[in-house]
Amino acid sequence: MSEASQRLENRAARVAERANWIRRSALKMTFDAGQGHPGGDLSAADILAALYFDILRHDPARPDAPDRDRFVMSKGHCTGAFYSVLAAAGFFPQAELSTYLQPLSRLNGHPSRAALPGVETSTGPLGHGLPVAVGIAIAGQIDAAGYRVFVLTGDGELQEGSCWEAAMTAGHRKLDNLTLIVDRNRLQQGALTEDTVALAPLADKWRAFGWDVVEVDGHDPAALLAALEHPGSRPLCVIAATIKGKGVSYMENQAGWHHGCPTPDQYAQALRELAA
Amino acid sequence: MSEAASTAGLFDCRDAYAQTLLALAESDPRIVAVVNDSVGSSKLNGFRTRFPERLINVGIAEQTLVGVGAGLANGGKIPFVSGAACFLTARALEQIKADIAYSRANVKLCGISSGVAYGELGPTHHSIEDLAWLRPMANLTVIVPSDPWETAEAIKAAAALDGPVFVRISRMPTPALERATPRFEIGKAEILRTGHDVALIANGVMVHRALVAAEALARDGIEARVVNLSTLTPLDESAILEAAATGAIVTVEEHSVRGGLGGAVAEVVATRAPCPMRILGFPGFLPTGSAEWLMEHHGLTADGIAQAARGLLAGRG
Numbered sequence A: 001m002s003e004a005s006q007r008l009e010n011r012a013a014r015v016a017e018r019a020n021w022i023r024r025s026a027l028k029m030t031f032d033a034g035q036g037h038p039g040g041d042l043s044a045a046d047i048l049a050a051l052y053f054d055i056l057r058h059d060p061a062r063p064d065a066p067d068r069d070r071f072v073m074s075k076g077h078c079t080g081a082f083y084s085v086l087a088a089a090g091f092f093p094q095a096e097l098s099t100y101l102q103p104l105s106r107l108n109g110h111p112s113r114a115a116l117p118g119v120e121t122s123t124g125p126l127g128h129g130l131p132v133a134v135g136i137a138i139a140g141q142i143d144a145a146g147y148r149v150f151v152l153t154g155d156g157e158l159q160e161g162s163c164w165e166a167a168m169t170a171g172h173r174k175l176d177n178l179t180l181i182v183d184r185n186r187l188q189q190g191a192l193t194e195d196t197v198a199l200a201p202l203a204d205k206w207r208a209f210g211w212d213v214v215e216v217d218g219h220d221p222a223a224l225l226a227a228l229e230h231p232g233s234r235p236l237c238v239i240a241a242t243i244k245g246k247g248v249s250y251m252e253n254q255a256g257w258h259h260g261c262p263t264p265d266q267y268a269q270a271l272r273e274l275a276a
Numbered sequence B: 001m002s003e004a005a006s007t008a009g010l011f012d013c014r015d016a017y018a019q020t021l022l023a024l025a026e027s028d029p030r031i032v033a034v035v036n037d038s039v040g041s042s043k044l045n046g047f048r049t050r051f052p053e054r055l056i057n058v059g060i061a062e063q064t065l066v067g068v069g070a071g072l073a074n075g076g077k078i079p080f081v082s083g084a085a086c087f088l089t090a091r092a093l094e095q096i097k098a099d100i101a102y103s104r105a106n107v108k109l110c111g112i113s114s115g116v117a118y119g120e121l122g123p124t125h126h127s128i129e130d131l132a133w134l135r136p137m138a139n140l141t142v143i144v145p146s147d148p149w150e151t152a153e154a155i156k157a158a159a160a161l162d163g164p165v166f167v168r169i170s171r172m173p174t175p176a177l178e179r180a181t182p183r184f185e186i187g188k189a190e191i192l193r194t195g196h197d198v199a200l201i202a203n204g205v206m207v208h209r210a211l212v213a214a215e216a217l218a219r220d221g222i223e224a225r226v227v228n229l230s231t232l233t234p235l236d237e238s239a240i241l242e243a244a245a246t247g248a249i250v251t252v253e254e255h256s257v258r259g260g261l262g263g264a265v266a267e268v269v270a271t272r273a274p275c276p277m278r279i280l281g282f283p284g285f286l287p288t289g290s291a292e293w294l295m296e297h298h299g300l301t302a303d304g305i306a307q308a309a310r311g312l313l314a315g316r317g
Helices: A003-033 A038-055 A079-089 A094-099 A129-143 A161-172 A202-208 A221-228 A264-275 B013-027 B045-050 B062-074 B085-090 B093-102 B130-134 B148-160 B206-219 B237-244 B261-272 B291-297 B302-316
Strands: A070-073 A149-154 A178-184 A212-217 A236-241 B031-035 B055-057 B078-084 B108-112 B141-143 B165-169 B190-193 B198-202 B224-228 B231-233 B249-256 B277-282
Touching (some): A003 A038, A003 A079, A003 A094, A003 A221, A003 A264, A038 A149, A038 A178, A070 A129, A129 A161, A129 A178, A129 B062, A178 A202, A202 A236, A221 A236, B013 B045, B013 B165, B031 B062, B062 B078, B062 B085, B062 B093, B078 B085, B085 B093, B085 B108, B085 B130, B085 B165, B108 B148, B130 B249, B148 B165, B190 B206, B198 B206, B198 B237, B198 B261, B206 B224, B206 B249, B206 B302, B224 B237, B249 B261, B277 B302
Parallel strands (some): A070 A149, A149 A178, A178 A236, A212 A236, B031 B055, B031 B078, B078 B108, B108 B165, B249 B277
Antiparallel strands (some): B190 B224
């Protein structure tokens, strides 16, 4: 193995370890709170870990530093994973994760820009993140700033027209500092995306809108890192093939786990499987 | 001919908006303009010529218009997002709520051609519900300037304020109000005339008409207090309580009678200083007609305001 590929392997191993921690943390938060969005938390864990523990330039001590890379969590319902990664990165104490969904907690069911450091914009309603990320990228372009802007959407979320409004503007303006990651787990709240309103051919759609497209295995940290670290001359869409509920056998590919809470026995089984 | 159109020296408040924004941009590189194919209707051609890189046109896409504004603010800019008030508010209402107000994004939303300015284009293009939609949004300052001077002051104040603002900008030909001591402050009502018999509270293009109505009432021996309540959020409650102390209030707005200026005043009056009120505005979807015709047809004239005040005082006995 070459030195470069060995380095990538090491980085990927670190990301995988962090992703596993995010999964366990998100499930604990969901179990303790009695509700959450475990399916999407688990599908996005590797992507979030790759961003926060390898790709993003951020400083939790200066969450609004002008030169920081931005990450916009457009699929704002997946707060189990998002709050876990923010806490693990140091934006707020990890102990605070136990307040998830409790009265007066900063850890609302959907992230609040006003409440929590590290949240770039409040999300929850779908289709909001990409337009905001486009705006940040335009600001960076005007200033010739060096920061990059990343946004994570679900795939069902792309049924919102606002995503395609923003896609047109990003393509038109050749926002080379913008990277969209689509958590392509193929399930929306109630059914398969392709049975609801099909997104395919998804890569072709982004290319037609003037974007570069890379398709990767969203649970392969090395592939994610390779895709995320090399922006081109146009906005980049990384379509990450993922499994909703990834890592917990009874949740995998089950639409019913979009929103829900495991029983004590199910929770214990999930932790065993994630420890394996 | 209406009283507004017969007054020499009429202005389009959009000119005041565009000129002020350009002047601000000259001295503050953070100022950017964001439009939805509305460079011309926002009168920002001059801005585009002077600062082409700071004029961002997202095309006919209001949700992205507002989202991009939020993103630009995140990137340290002070974006002035302007589009026709009817579309900016209605099509992007959730973006205004989540991306701007809830997120406390430092974005200045400028709803142009508000009210019934697009009279003949019909109810789809009238913006007479916008204040009812935006007034309940926490963190969002809502300003309805009355004339070119106040429009310019509102734009300057919005730029200086660190937080989200909505400015409602008319395109109707509007006279410049005469002010003894011009001074604009967000959240402060302007007392344009003192009086103890009745209070006329107005904003936007209705303020001028309220002043003409007060002159007519004075000829009948009725001294009307005239209050320009240009900031709806935050609301100057003390000015409303002082108005209620006259014993009767008529509110006048180029907006639906539900949820706008009249609603804001009524909330304060009903809970803290009950007194008889009349709320003048539009009843619902409107028939076709020019802006001036629509206003006359619905009693939004100096005569209509004076009649409402007389009726209120007569009813009070």
